[in-house]
Amino acid sequence: MMIRFTLVAMSALISLLMWTKSAAANDELLERLTLPKGYEISYFAKNVENARQLAVSSSGVVYAGSRKAGKVYALIDHNQDGVADRQIVLAKNLNMPSGLALYQGDLYVAEVHRIIRFKSIDKQLSKPSFEVVFDNLPTDRHHGWKFIRFTESGELLVPVGVPCNVCAEDEKYGRIFSLNLQSKKLTTVAQGVRNSVGFDINPQSGALWFSDNGRDMMGDDIPPDEINRVSFDGEHFGFPYVHGGSVLDPEFAKGKTLADMQKYTMPKLALQAHVAPLGIHFYRGKQFAKALHNRLFVAEHGSWNRSKKVGYRVMMATIKEGEVAAYEPFISGFLDKEQTLGRPVAFAELVDGSLLVSDDYANAIYRVRYNNK
Numbered sequence: 001m002m003i004r005f006t007l008v009a010m011s012a013l014i015s016l017l018m019w020t021k022s023a024a025a026n027d028e029l030l031e032r033l034t035l036p037k038g039y040e041i042s043y044f045a046k047n048v049e050n051a052r053q054l055a056v057s058s059s060g061v062v063y064a065g066s067r068k069a070g071k072v073y074a075l076i077d078h079n080q081d082g083v084a085d086r087q088i089v090l091a092k093n094l095n096m097p098s099g100l101a102l103y104q105g106d107l108y109v110a111e112v113h114r115i116i117r118f119k120s121i122d123k124q125l126s127k128p129s130f131e132v133v134f135d136n137l138p139t140d141r142h143h144g145w146k147f148i149r150f151t152e153s154g155e156l157l158v159p160v161g162v163p164c165n166v167c168a169e170d171e172k173y174g175r176i177f178s179l180n181l182q183s184k185k186l187t188t189v190a191q192g193v194r195n196s197v198g199f200d201i202n203p204q205s206g207a208l209w210f211s212d213n214g215r216d217m218m219g220d221d222i223p224p225d226e227i228n229r230v231s232f233d234g235e236h237f238g239f240p241y242v243h244g245g246s247v248l249d250p251e252f253a254k255g256k257t258l259a260d261m262q263k264y265t266m267p268k269l270a271l272q273a274h275v276a277p278l279g280i281h282f283y284r285g286k287q288f289a290k291a292l293h294n295r296l297f298v299a300e301h302g303s304w305n306r307s308k309k310v311g312y313r314v315m316m317a318t319i320k321e322g323e324v325a326a327y328e329p330f331i332s333g334f335l336d337k338e339q340t341l342g343r344p345v346a347f348a349e350l351v352d353g354s355l356l357v358s359d360d361y362a363n364a365i366y367r368v369r370y371n372n373k
Helices: 002-032
Strands: 039-045 051-056 062-066 072-076 086-091 099-103 106-110 115-118 131-134 156-160 175-179 186-191 199-201 208-212 226-230 277-282 296-300 313-320 323-331 344-349 355-359 364-370
Touching: 002 039, 051 099, 051 344, 051 355, 051 364, 062 099, 062 106, 186 208, 186 226, 208 277, 226 277, 277 344, 296 344
Parallel strands: 199 277
Antiparallel strands: 039 364, 051 062, 062 072, 072 086, 099 106, 106 115, 115 131, 156 175, 175 186, 199 208, 208 226, 277 296, 296 313, 313 323, 344 355, 355 364
């Protein structure tokens, strides 16, 4: 009996030590992060396994998708102190449910092969259930995880990445689609897109902007990753023929010149190769300093395929008359020399205008606010 009690006590002590070590590591990471003067970062939620896209309901519930974890979360801040005090797993064992979006009180979640819906989600948190609303998407897991967003007209923007590093186009892949949930019709919004896992609509112009991850296996420094703007439905952004607006593909553009690529749309911003831009977000709130209103925030998830790591930070772009006028750091410190501490993914805003940032490596969601004192 004594032996059994001792083993139980040792197990509890080990669990406590592991939790303490994890908490200490989280606190250490927060202390390493740097932001512009006047901005503060804190944890909105910890232990949100593989946190990806975020959405905030009208009642303030924060929803988060995941990729490897296969879960969808609801995070509730009951006392509204900027820290979630309850976590609910709405669903698990899903097929990389990275992307989610709210529309008219319903939560839509994008798995690799389908879109599911939790109706009136805020009202059924105690007993959540979902239904399939669209299941005619490719089943390829390579670049199959998604980021989704609703347009003002109620159509759902859904990307489908290419199932390869670089390969010939197929009408099912390499596109951002607009899905009409009533007719189930898919319309191509953008094509020639290798793998977009983030987009947003500029609230000032109404134009769709999106990130795109460039191909691999061309070396450390080429080709650039991209930030793009859509001008018309069906616009072609060059993949697999030209990358980053400046690099011809050695296979698919063999014998061609950059002059031959003028029929394709070049990026609004060519980023450093392999920084892996994921979520992008136009800041719409009023809590930040006026100079940052309408800035485009970009989550550079970070490289996995480079001899020296790059990315691992949150950047912000200044957009003027449809062009990128400046691109500068907002949150740095997720990378310590070559040691990965965190990987930012996506954004959402709380009702008070503070900015949430998900991190699928540190399993956390951060809250950024401006201390105007």
